[in-house]
Amino acid sequence: MKSLSANLxxxxxxxxxxxxxxGLGYFAWTYFxxxxxxxxxxxxxxSVFTMVVIAVLVYQSRKVYESARAIARGMTxxxxxxxxxxxxxxxxxxxxxxxxVDSRGIVDSMNVASAxxxxxxxxxxxxxxxxxxxxxxxxxxxxxxxxxxxxxEKNVNEVVTQMRRPDGVCRYVLLSLYxxxxxxxxxxxxxxLVDITKQRKIDKAKxxxxxxxxxxxxxxxxxxxxxxxxxxxxxKDSLDENQQQYIEKMNHSIERMDMLVADFLNVSKLxxxxxxxxxxxxxxxxxxxxxxxxxxxxxxKKNVRIDVNWSEISGIVITxxxxxxxxxxxxxxxxxxxxxxxxxxxxxxxxxxxxxxxxITDNGIGIxxxxxxxxxxxxxxxxxxxxxxxxxxxxxxxVVKEAVQVLGGKINFTSNPGKGTTFTVVLPK
Amino acid sequence: xxxxxxxxxxxxxxxxxxxxLATALEYEGFEALKADGGKKGIEMAKDERPALAIVxxxxxxxxxIEVIKKYKEHDWGKDIKIIVMTALDDLEKMAEVMEAGGxxxxxxxxxxxxxxxxxxxxxxxx
Numbered sequence: 001m002k003s004l005s006a007n008l009x010x011x012x013x014x015x016x017x018x019x020x021x022x023g024l025g026y027f028a029w030t031y032f033x034x035x036x037x038x039x040x041x042x043x044x045x046x047s048v049f050t051m052v053v054i055a056v057l058v059y060q061s062r063k064v065y066e067s068a069r070a071i072a073r074g075m076t077x078x079x080x081x082x083x084x085x086x087x088x089x090x091x092x093x094x095x096x097x098x099x100x101v102d103s104r105g106i107v108d109s110m111n112v113a114s115a116x117x118x119x120x121x122x123x124x125x126x127x128x129x130x131x132x133x134x135x136x137x138x139x140x141x142x143x144x145x146x147x148x149x150x151x152x153e154k155n156v157n158e159v160v161t162q163m164r165r166p167d168g169v170c171r172y173v174l175l176s177l178y179x180x181x182x183x184x185x186x187x188x189x190x191x192x193l194v195d196i197t198k199q200r201k202i203d204k205a206k207x208x209x210x211x212x213x214x215x216x217x218x219x220x221x222x223x224x225x226x227x228x229x230x231x232x233x234x235x236k237d238s239l240d241e242n243q244q245q246y247i248e249k250m251n252h253s254i255e256r257m258d259m260l261v262a263d264f265l266n267v268s269k270l271x272x273x274x275x276x277x278x279x280x281x282x283x284x285x286x287x288x289x290x291x292x293x294x295x296x297x298x299x300x301k302k303n304v305r306i307d308v309n310w311s312e313i314s315g316i317v318i319t320x321x322x323x324x325x326x327x328x329x330x331x332x333x334x335x336x337x338x339x340x341x342x343x344x345x346x347x348x349x350x351x352x353x354x355x356x357x358x359x360i361t362d363n364g365i366g367i368x369x370x371x372x373x374x375x376x377x378x379x380x381x382x383x384x385x386x387x388x389x390x391x392x393x394x395x396x397x398x399v400v401k402e403a404v405q406v407l408g409g410k411i412n413f414t415s416n417p418g419k420g421t422t423f424t425v426v427l428p429k
Numbered sequence: 430x431x432x433x434x435x436x437x438x439x440x441x442x443x444x445x446x447x448x449x450l451a452t453a454l455e456y457e458g459f460e461a462l463k464a465d466g467g468k469k470g471i472e473m474a475k476d477e478r479p480a481l482a483i484v485x486x487x488x489x490x491x492x493x494i495e496v497i498k499k500y501k502e503h504d505w506g507k508d509i510k511i512i513v514m515t516a517l518d519d520l521e522k523m524a525e526v527m528e529a530g531g532x533x534x535x536x537x538x539x540x541x542x543x544x545x546x547x548x549x550x551x552x553x554x555x
Contacts, residue, residue, distance in 0.1 A: 215487065218516055222537045223445035229542045230452055258538050281524050294539040321523060 004067035011060040018053040022046075096192055101177075103187040105131045105147060117193060118165050130191060135162040135170055146177065150189055153179045163193065172200045210268050217261045225254050255298075256391050263395035266326055267378070270402045277320040277406055284317050284349065284356065285310045291328050292347055295336050302341045306332070312350040317429040319356075323403040324427070330396040331360045331423050337392070338385060338421075339364035355409075356429045363420040372415060376401040384417065400425075434460040437549060438479035440470030440496055441514065442488040446537070450483060453542035454549065467491025471499045474506050481510040481549055484531075486522060494522065494529050501530040510552045512545070 025046050091098055097114035099107050107125045115122045118133075136144035143161030150156065156177040162170045174194040182188050232239075232247055239247070292308050299306050335345040339362045346361040367375055371382045379394040386392070404411045409427035437459045441447040444465060451461035462477055464470035468491050474482060482500070486493035493513060500506030513526050513534040523534060532552060535545060 215516060218538050219443050219446065223443070223449065225538070226446065226449035226453070226542050230449060230456075233453075233456065262538075283524070283527070286527075287523070290534065290536075293544075294536060297541055297544065 004064065004071060007060060007063040007067050011057060011064055014053055014056045014060055018050065018057070021049060021053070096194065099125070099130060099191045101130050101189045101191055105129050105150060105189070108188065114193065117171070117195060118163075119167050119169070120165075124166075133163045133165070134175075135164045143175070146175065150177055150179060153187070155179070158194075160196070171195055172197045207269075210265060213268075214261070214265050217265075218258070221254060221258050221261065225251075225258075228254065252391070259391065260393055263393045263399060266399045266403075267395055270399065270406075277323060279318050279320055281316045282319050282321050282324065284313055284315070287321065287324070288328055288347075288349060288358075291325060292332060294329065295332050299336045299345070302336075302339070302343070304336055304339050304341070304343045304345060306336070307344060307346045309346070309348040313356065317356055319427065319429065320407060323407055326403040327400050327407075327425055327427075328358060328360075330400045331358070331425070334396055335360050335362035335364065335421075335423075338362065338388075351429065354428060355426050358425045358427070359422060360425075361420065361422040366417040366419055366421055367413075367415040368417050372413075375413075434458060435481070435553060436460045436462055436477055436479040438462045438464060438470065438473055438477065438482040438509075440464045440467065440482060440488070440493070441485040442466050443485075446485075449542065450545065453546055457546050457550075459549070467493065467496045470496045474500055474509060475503070478505060479509060481512065481552055483512045483514060483545065483549070485514045485537075486526065487516060494526055497526065497529045497531055512548055512552065 025042075029042070092111050094111060095113055097111065097117040099110045099114050102108055107128050107130050110123060110125055112122060115124065118125060131147045134143055134146060141161070142159050146156050146159060146161075156175065158174040158176055161173060161175055163173050163175070164170050172195070174196055176192045178190045180188055180190065228247060228250055235243075288310070289308070292306055295306060332345065332347060335347075339345055343363050346359075348359045348361075350357050365384050365388055367382050368384060374380045375382060376397050377394075378398040380398075381392050381394040401411060404425055404427070407427050409425060411423065411425045413421055413423045415421040437454050439447055439450045439454075439461060441450065442465055447463050447465060451463050454461040462473055462479060464473045467488050470482070470484065471491070473479075482496075484493045484496050497511055497513070500509050500511070507530075511531050511533075513531040514537050515523070515526075515534055516537055526534065533548060535548065
């Protein structure tokens with residue numbers, strides 16, 4: 001087959017020849033004229049010549065087209081081969097375990113990293129159902145629905161699950177499964193695994209440490225509190241004024257220690273990143289009522305009234321009980337703490353379509369305007385808070401804000417110094 | 430033993446807290462029974478048939494949820510009123526606790542002995 005350039009040259013030459021001959025003919029006809037008796041022959045001759053040249057042109061053009069197509073095919077084949085080579089190398093040698101499965105989840109092929117992950121020889125899993133290695137926790141676990149998602153040709157993106165290897169060892173992974181159609185239109189899936197066992201162990205160790213610290217610190221605090229209460233009760237008729245003051249100070253210190261431990265542990269959880277929301281069903285009224293009950297004692301000591309309004313809420317919400325406790329408890333605690341004697345704290349909750357909205361209002365000391373931007377900052381206490389109320393770590397509102405963010409909610413407030421503050425928290429339900 | 434005194438069983442593995450609770454209840458005229466673990470809490474409930482049990486959630490070996498479930502499974506235990514004690518870290522278990530049969534819960538570090546005694550009296554209609 002002639003090359004593309006040779007065919008193109010032939011087409012150009014024919015075109016030039018045609019244009020030249022037609023031009024020459026026109027010139028001769030116009031300037032020299034053609035005798036009357038030769039006019040018909042001249043026209044026929046020119047027409048035949050033109051048709052021949054056009055036929056040659058069409059033939060040459062077709063040749064050009066075929067050459068171009070052949071070159072394009074060649075290029076495409078070459079590009080495809082290169083691309084296939086590159087993909088094969090990536091697939092084979094990637095540090096990420098890859099497996100290709102058929103429409104039922106049976107392994108078609110696997111790479112070196114997946115053989116390493118499963119602790120088997122390369123290709124040892126071919127012909128085996130990959131879903132049989134998944135260790136879902138229970139039927140509600142997302143991992144148990146992976147085969148169904150795959151059947152429906154839905155992407156599975158980074159589901160955390162356990163895989164039990166053929167040697168019986170379990171590993172935590174991020175599993176992704178992407179269905180696709182191969183060149184013959186058959187359904188296939190590309191499965192990837194990212195081994196996160198080490199990170200899980202570290203997270204678990206962090207959580208256990210914080211939990212242990214929490215329990216070990218809080219138990220002696222509870223013990224001191226209750227035994228001091230017993231001492232007060234047993235000696236209430238025989239304590240002089242000074243002794244009563246000593247006991248009062250001890251109570252204060254215990255409460256302060258309890259608050260510090262709670263705040264530091266909450267901040268630790270937030271900053272260690274171990275505070276991942278664990279959503280459970282929460283009976284909202286019962287839950288939040290119990291939190292307000294916690295603050296009835298300190299409120300009564302100052303003759304502060306806590307008014308609650310749950311009339312617009314009922315039933316179950318799906319949330320993280322721990323984080324919800326952090327938010328509501330800190331806000332009510334602050335309201336009681338910064339409200340002077342004989343004050344009122346109002347706690348309300350209501351729903352809109354997708355949210356539960358808490359409003360905590362006090363008629364306490366308020367927040368100075370020039371300090372309002374800073375109050376969610378870690379360890380920040382407003383100047384009037386420091387001067388009027390001794391206890392406080394400056395961590396409470398920081399913890400509230402972080403907890404609200406973890407739950408995907410919003411918090412804002414309005415405050416008038418000397419008149420009071422209203423916090424509004426909007427949380428998804 | 431004064432048979433008019435209502436029996437309150439305390440199931441708590443921390444001895445200091447167990448003793449403090451028992452003292453406070455006895456001071457208010459109750460008969461306080463002490464179980465320093467979940468297994469003993471089940472055995473004593475079966476033997477003594479208390480009117481109410483104060484059960485700590487987080488105990489080693491047999492935890493509070495298992496204790497409550499055991500009470501509810503048997504005739505000797507199903508009528509025992511139950512106040513659950515929890516630390517703040519156990520809050521996510523509360524739904525499970527209430528489903529198992531807990532009547533109310535208190536957070537140990539937030540509640541006084543007086544509060545607990547009052548809740549006992551309220552639950553018993555006193």
